Amino acid sequence: MTTVVQAGATTAPAAGPRWPADWDRVLDTAIRTWGGEWTTGRVQLLYKARYGDGMHRADARAFLSRRAHQGQLDLINRPDARYYTLARTARKDRT
Numbered sequence: 001m002t003t004v005v006q007a008g009a010t011t012a013p014a015a016g017p018r019w020p021a022d023w024d025r026v027l028d029t030a031i032r033t034w035g036g037e038w039t040t041g042r043v044q045l046l047y048k049a050r051y052g053d054g055m056h057r058a059d060a061r062a063f064l065s066r067r068a069h070q071g072q073l074d075l076i077n078r079p080d081a082r083y084y085t086l087a088r089t090a091r092k093d094r095t
Helices: 025-033 042-049 058-071 088-093
Strands: 074-080 083-086
Touching: 025 042, 025 058, 042 058, 058 074, 074 088
Parallel strands: none
Antiparallel strands: 074 083
């Protein structure tokens, strides 16, 4: 399908989701406090419990992936499961 834009027409870019200002802090605190395996589903449940709203799976995956790239989480990638845990270096900092 081809989309044609009329000359002189302006199209505003679609606005992305607006995240609560404290979301990063809430997620980081939950991961450090509760530990364990963090999946996209667990992040979605935390968001729903905290804000009463839903979150897309892709957004939850992006939040976890970003923390893994920053060294805060370790990715455990098994054939039957994919989840993140608090990075070993971060665990040492907690104690």
